[in-house]
Amino acid sequence: xxxxxxxxxxxxxxxxxxxxxxxxxxxxxxxxxxxxxxxxxxxxxxxxxxxxxxxxxxxxxxxxxxxxxxxxxxxxxxxxxxxxxxxxxxxxxxxxxxxxxxxxxxxxxxxxxxxxxxxxxxxxxxxxxxxxxxxxxxxxxxxxxxxxxxxxxxxxxxxxxxxxxxxxxxxxxxxxxxxxxxxxxxxxxxxxxxxxxxxxxxxxxxxxxxxxxxxxxxxxxxxxxxxxxxxxxxxxxxxxxxxxxxxxxxxxxxxxxxxxxxxxxxxxxxxxxxxxxxxxxxxxxxxxxxxxxxxxxxxxxxxxxxxxxxxxxxxxxxxxxxxxxxxxxxxxxxxxxxxxxxxxxxxxxxxxxxxxxxxxxxxxxxxxxxxxxxxxxxxxxxxxxxxxxxxxxxxxxxxxxxxxxxxxxxxxxxxxxxxxxxxxxxxxxxxxxxxxxxxxxxxxxxxxxxxxxxxxxxxxxx
Amino acid sequence: xxxxxxxxxxxxxxxxxxxxxxxxxxxxxxxxxxxxxxxxxxxxxxxxxxxxxxxxxxxxxxxxxxxxxxxxxxxxxxxxxxxxxxxxxxxxxxxxxxxxxxxxxxxxxxxxxxxxxxxxxxxxxxxxxxxxxxxxxxxxxxxxxxxxxxxxxxxxxxxxxxxxxxxxxxxxxxxxxxxxxxxxxxxxxxxxxxxxxxxxxxxxxxxxxxxxxxxxxxxxxxxxxxxxxxxxxxxxxxxxxxxxxxxxxxxxxxxxxxxxxxxxxxxxxxxxxxxxxxxxxxxxxxxxxxxxxxxxxxxxxxxxxxxxxxxxxxxxxxxxxxxxxxxxxxxxxxxxxxxxxxxxxxxxxxxxxxxxxxxxxxxxxxxxxxxxxxxxxxxxxxxxxxxxxxxxxxxxxxxxxxxxxxxxxxxxxxxxxxxxxxxxxxxxxxxxxxxxxxxxxxxxxxxxxxxxxxxxxxxxxx
Numbered sequence: 001x002x003x004x005x006x007x008x009x010x011x012x013x014x015x016x017x018x019x020x021x022x023x024x025x026x027x028x029x030x031x032x033x034x035x036x037x038x039x040x041x042x043x044x045x046x047x048x049x050x051x052x053x054x055x056x057x058x059x060x061x062x063x064x065x066x067x068x069x070x071x072x073x074x075x076x077x078x079x080x081x082x083x084x085x086x087x088x089x090x091x092x093x094x095x096x097x098x099x100x101x102x103x104x105x106x107x108x109x110x111x112x113x114x115x116x117x118x119x120x121x122x123x124x125x126x127x128x129x130x131x132x133x134x135x136x137x138x139x140x141x142x143x144x145x146x147x148x149x150x151x152x153x154x155x156x157x158x159x160x161x162x163x164x165x166x167x168x169x170x171x172x173x174x175x176x177x178x179x180x181x182x183x184x185x186x187x188x189x190x191x192x193x194x195x196x197x198x199x200x201x202x203x204x205x206x207x208x209x210x211x212x213x214x215x216x217x218x219x220x221x222x223x224x225x226x227x228x229x230x231x232x233x234x235x236x237x238x239x240x241x242x243x244x245x246x247x248x249x250x251x252x253x254x255x256x257x258x259x260x261x262x263x264x265x266x267x268x269x270x271x272x273x274x275x276x277x278x279x280x281x282x283x284x285x286x287x288x289x290x291x292x293x294x295x296x297x298x299x300x301x302x303x304x305x306x307x308x309x310x311x312x313x314x315x316x317x318x319x320x321x322x323x324x325x326x327x328x329x330x331x332x333x334x335x336x337x338x339x340x341x342x343x344x345x346x347x348x349x350x351x352x353x354x355x356x357x358x359x360x361x362x363x364x365x366x367x368x369x370x371x372x373x374x375x376x377x378x379x380x381x382x383x384x385x386x387x388x389x390x391x392x393x394x395x396x397x398x399x400x401x402x403x404x405x406x407x408x409x410x411x412x413x414x415x416x417x418x419x420x421x422x423x424x425x426x427x428x429x430x431x432x433x434x435x436x437x438x439x440x441x442x443x444x445x446x447x448x449x450x451x452x453x454x455x456x457x458x459x460x461x462x
Numbered sequence: 463x464x465x466x467x468x469x470x471x472x473x474x475x476x477x478x479x480x481x482x483x484x485x486x487x488x489x490x491x492x493x494x495x496x497x498x499x500x501x502x503x504x505x506x507x508x509x510x511x512x513x514x515x516x517x518x519x520x521x522x523x524x525x526x527x528x529x530x531x532x533x534x535x536x537x538x539x540x541x542x543x544x545x546x547x548x549x550x551x552x553x554x555x556x557x558x559x560x561x562x563x564x565x566x567x568x569x570x571x572x573x574x575x576x577x578x579x580x581x582x583x584x585x586x587x588x589x590x591x592x593x594x595x596x597x598x599x600x601x602x603x604x605x606x607x608x609x610x611x612x613x614x615x616x617x618x619x620x621x622x623x624x625x626x627x628x629x630x631x632x633x634x635x636x637x638x639x640x641x642x643x644x645x646x647x648x649x650x651x652x653x654x655x656x657x658x659x660x661x662x663x664x665x666x667x668x669x670x671x672x673x674x675x676x677x678x679x680x681x682x683x684x685x686x687x688x689x690x691x692x693x694x695x696x697x698x699x700x701x702x703x704x705x706x707x708x709x710x711x712x713x714x715x716x717x718x719x720x721x722x723x724x725x726x727x728x729x730x731x732x733x734x735x736x737x738x739x740x741x742x743x744x745x746x747x748x749x750x751x752x753x754x755x756x757x758x759x760x761x762x763x764x765x766x767x768x769x770x771x772x773x774x775x776x777x778x779x780x781x782x783x784x785x786x787x788x789x790x791x792x793x794x795x796x797x798x799x800x801x802x803x804x805x806x807x808x809x810x811x812x813x814x815x816x817x818x819x820x821x822x823x824x825x826x827x828x829x830x831x832x833x834x835x836x837x838x839x840x841x842x843x844x845x846x847x848x849x850x851x852x853x854x855x856x857x858x859x860x861x862x863x864x865x866x867x868x869x870x871x872x873x874x875x876x877x878x879x880x881x882x883x884x885x886x887x888x889x890x891x892x893x894x895x896x897x898x899x900x901x902x903x904x905x906x907x908x909x910x911x912x913x914x915x916x917x918x919x920x921x922x923x924x
Contacts, residue, residue, distance in 0.1 A: 042908075043841060044841070044842065044901070044902065044903050044908075045843050045903050046843060048903055053844065053845050061842040109561050151686070292521070300715075302898065313908045314898065314899070314910075315898065317908050317909065318896070333896075334691075335898070336896070336898065337898050338898040339898070340898045340900045341898060341900060341902075342901070342902045342905055343902055349905070351900055353898070353900070379504060379506070380524065381504060381507050381510070381516050381521040382507065382510060382516070382521050411875070411876055413801065413873070413900055413902065413905035413906065414876045414877045414900065414905065417877070417879070417880045417897070417899045417912075418876070418879045418880060418883050420898055421883040421884055422883055424887075424889075424893065424896070424898070425883070425884075425889065425895055427883075427884075427886075427887065430692030431887075434780070434795075434797040434886070435879070436802045436815070436885075436886070437802060437879045437882055438802045438803060438804040439775055439802075440506065440806060441506050441507050441510055442510075442875075443804055443806070443811070444875065444876070446474075446775045447774050447779065448504075448776075448876075448879070450879075
């Protein structure tokens with residue numbers, strides 16, 4: 001008798017797992033339940049859809065549903081929501097949104113890849129027309145429609161938009177909406193945008209945002225959204241923060257995401273300290289036969305060795321694929337996260353990996369030292385290029401590199417990978433200093449900025 | 463009594479050593495003898511001077527001689543050639559080119575950083591006017607003058623130039639001279655250009671060269687250069703190869719470099735199998751107190767563990783600096799080479815590190831497997847970008863990554879550093895596959911091309 005692998009949630013982790021499991025074991029029955037209409041789409045591309053660089057939402061779909069069904073033999077059911085899990089009986093309860101009925105589906109192995117959702121802060125006026133969070137394809141379609149920017153070349157007929165939250169989604173959306181001719185107000189509660197990227201990156205990004213006409217409201221806690229009429233209905237017309245009310249035509253709230261753990265909780269599955277589902281090296285949860293992967297699950301941090309919750313695309317894809325392999329018969333670890341990330345902020349590239357400041361390194365139990373340097377992206381005589389700002393953090397005791405950040409106009413996105421690779425290898429500052437990295441005048445100075453940072457940090461550790 | 467550190471040769475390795483030694487030990491007497499006029503210049507920038515992107519040769523100088531003398535307290539003597547070394551007496555014999563005299567200088571520590579020179583193949587007609595090798599600032603000045611391209615925006619009044627040798631200098635000079643409006647013939651004896659970069663890179667670079675109007679003569683051994691008049695004098699007018707004589711107005715020969723080991727040999731210092739000066743982990747030669755670094759010296763290859771001769775700028779700078787530190791009192795290893803290199807070929811970036819094909823890996827004693835993949839440089843939906851071609855080589859027994867290459871229109875130069883870092887860490891294919899590398903739609907697909915290559919290679923190793 002063939003075994004059944006049930007996957008809950010049809011995005012990066014879920015579809016990777018389903019595809020890999022079928023490839024490993026063609027006799028396996030693989031059923032994916034996705035409560036929405038979309039599967040396997042690139043959520044990271046949504047800001048570029050808003051900007052108009054991606055023409056239609058369909059372009060973001062990596063693999064169309066038919067291909068999963070016909071070529072990969074996956075029983076993919078969209079608009080089907082799993083509403084309960086009974087690990088004792090190895091059964092999930094599924095609600096078919098179109099047929100208004102529920103049914104049970106048994107499983108041998110179960111993957112919870114229910115993702116995360118945008119945090120909805122308890123601001124007064126969150127329910128007004130024109131207040132959005134950007135999470136998922138449908139939200140992007142609604143925002144585009146409201147702003148009148150459904151075609152790739154359309155300028156918005158509206159005037160001003162507020163973005164609440166200066167994380168990477170906020171920054172990317174700011175760039176998108178400036179390109180649509182909108183006045184953009186970016187509200188950030190903390191004193192800097194891009195908090196996980198550290199101060200050195202934030203300062204340069206803020207300068208860039210201002211130069212591109214984004215109105216920055218730092219250290220500014222939003223209190224509520226106002227409409228023209230009564231507080232509970234109608235279109236949003238202003239953002240209230242302190243003494244000020246900033247008039248806007250729309251609001252996009254991007255203050256982070258939280259894992260969709262309700263189903264896991266209902267099944268009695270343990271959550272970790274981060275609030276996401278606790279998993280082991282193979283993505284197994286506390287319930288036998290039940291796995292979790294993607295934005296809903298924890299992953300071990302390669303620097304701290306502790307469980308971490310870093311909801312990013314690569315980790316989700318990789319963990320999903322690994323669990324697919326495991327379920328298909330080849331036990332495969334889900335991998336670890338270094339929290340490596342990069343974001344485009346208008347003309348700047350900003351990147352991070354590992355522990356990026358002394359405070360977070362100390363909190364993780366290290367005795368940190370750090371340096372921030374400026375170094376050119378090309379040979380001093382080669383035209384073009386930019387000064388990169390590089391931060392490197394290390395542990396004094398072991399001299400191990402703990403993390404770093406980088407910001408500049410070129411050569412940042414993939415240069416951070418050198419540091420990320422060093423983190424995985426557990427390299428010391430001196431080992432990084434001695435790397436034989438590439439050099440040619442158009443691409444780097446002789447001493448790559450990463451090497452220069454390591455050299456300076458090594459001197460500081462002596 | 464203060465000690466004396468004598469350095470022979472004032473470019474990357476020599477000046478790095480001199481500067482570092484003085485910083486470590488301000489009481490040290492540091493004397494640098496340089497037989498030419500230039501010190502501390504970026505030879506890698508010469509093609510860009512020929513192209514006109516670098517305005518003057520002076521722009522290539524990293525640190526002007528006065529600064530070495532005045533700020534760093536180095537006794538720097540240009541136009542002084544060391545003609546002999548007597549390790550028994552710890553004395554060098556120096557010829558002052560301007561005063562036509564010789565004198566002895568004693569040393570406590572000696573560094574031979576005499577560099578390398580362009581190989582001059584024994585072609586008939588090498589002595590004709592208009593036949594050059596490109597090595598050093600003076601050669602670049604002569605070429606520019608002969609071609610009539612001394613100003614940054616000048617088109618050459620000549621018509622056609624032959625470049626003999628399809629290594630990276632040949633490729634860079636081809637780009638430079640096309641930009642000067644010249645017809646460029648590139649002669650390569652082997653069946654591909656860029657031999658150390660492997661076939662997958664070469665094929666794309668050749669396509670690019672042809673698209674940019676470079677006339678490629680592959681598999682073509684040059685036999686001689688012809689002038690209009692008698693064979694021994696006058697201006698070059700043609701390149702003879704097989705049955706063909708290609709009419710040209712100038713020839714640039716770039717068929718490789720060879721280390722300037724004559725002085726070391728005269729001193730009875732051991733050379734290694736590569737023909738360069740043999741050194742240990744601290745850059746020490748077979749004679750006590752005598753070091754060697756830069757293009758004249760061997761360096762341990764991080765993949766094979768054997769001595770190697772890779773005359774590149776970073777290794778020279780790093781080894782020089784390390785020897786300076788050692789001489790100044792802090793024993794510091796010179797580091798290893800992975801042979802990491804990148805070259806711009808018109809619109810392409812081509813990069814390599816480690817052992818880049820199965821043949822060279824087998825020769826080094828491994829049992830190799832390799833893959834070559836195509837992968838996009840950006841998310842599939844993000845506009846722009848290019849397909850990258852990535853090759854990865856690993857050892858079947860240990861699963862260790864041995865090297866790789868990459869070519870494409872963007873994101874190559876610094877992406878190769880991930881592979882280089884993995885080589886230094888001795889990572890397996892699976893460890894590379896599990897790296898948490900950066901992702902954002904403008905810069906990479908979710909699975910970075912390096913990860914995809916590792917994934918495919920891992921499958922092949924099973």
